Amino acid sequence: MKIYFVYSKAYEYILREEEVKILVNFSTLGRKGQITIPKGFSEVLIDSGGYQLQVGVNATRVPSVKTYAHWLKNQVTKNHHEVSGYMNLDIMDVESMLKSIGQEKTEILSRSAELTLGNQIALEAEGLKPIPVWHAGEPEVYLNYYCTNYEYVSVGGMASMSVSKSYILKLTQYIFQEYPNTKFHL
Numbered sequence: 375m376k377i378y379f380v381y382s383k384a385y386e387y388i389l390r391e392e393e394v395k396i397l398v399n400f401s402t403l404g405r406k407g408q409i410t411i412p413k414g415f416s417e418v419l420i421d422s423g424g425y426q427l428q429v430g431v432n433a434t435r436v437p438s439v440k441t442y443a444h445w446l447k448n449q450v451t452k453n454h455h456e457v458s459g460y461m462n463l464d465i466m467d468v469e470s471m472l473k474s475i476g477q478e479k480t481e482i483l484s485r486s487a488e489l490t491l492g493n494q495i496a497l498e499a500e501g502l503k504p505i506p507v508w509h510a511g512e513p514e515v516y517l518n519y520y521c522t523n524y525e526y527v528s529v530g531g532m533a534s535m536s537v538s539k540s541y542i543l544k545l546t547q548y549i550f551q552e553y554p555n556t557k558f559h560l
Contacts, residue, residue, distance in 0.1 A: 378419050381412060390414060395458075399423045400442060411454050419559070420450065420460035424507075439463055439493050443500040451502070461528050461559075462497060464507035465489035479511075487512040491519075505559060510545055521553040528559040 378397040379389055389396060396415050401423025411418055422442055442463050450457050465486050490507055497504045506520040509531030520527045529549065546560060 376417075378417075386412065395419070397421055400445070411450070411457065415456060418454065418457045420446075420457060422461050422463040422504075424464040439496045443497050443502060446497075446502050446504075447500060459505050459526065460502075462490060462504040462507045463493045464509065464528075464530055465493065483509070483512045487516040491516060510542075517549070517553075521556040524556070526557045526559060527553075 376395060378395045381389065381396040381398045393416065395417040396412070397419045398411060399421045411420075446460055450460065486509060490509075494504060494506050505526045505528050506524050507528045507530050508517045508520055510529060511531060517527070529546075546558075549556075549558065
């Protein structure tokens with residue numbers, strides 16, 4: 375198991391002192407158009423920031439598949455060997471999902487899964503290899519597809535769900551048992 379700490383400029387000194395692996399968020403990196411990955415860390419994982427944008431985190435940019443792909447191709451993969459991976463640009467209509475119930479919620483989650491898979495395909499068409507993202511509650515057919523076709527899968531959406539810790543524990547136990555050959559980012 376690898377543990378990545380979420381990078382924060384406010385805690386950079388501590389993160390460096392502890393020599394940890396970090397996770398950086400594309401939507402909050404840099405200001406005024408400059409997207410810089412903090413140097414000097416042994417391993418960096420990149421999150422697209424799709425979720426943060428959808429729940430109102432103060433972002434410095436709104437990632438689109440085109441912008442994210444351009445940055446990954448022209449900056450990250452060429453200049454940052456410390457980057458061990460990067461997530462797909464995931465879509466989750468958190469606001470609508472939290473307001474909905476029953477069939478409506480199921481339809482929203484299905485649509486989110488479809489859009490996220492579309493972004494995965496678009497990034498791969500650019501020659502990139504993003505880690506696919508499946509959100510808790512989305513149709514399992516998408517999780518099964520990702521686990522069958524990819525070594526790593528990110529499970530998202532748990533932080534936004536108003537669910538108990540026991541639900542999250544049951545979900546993680548289930549996916550680890552059902553997909554023992556897949557490595558998960560939680």
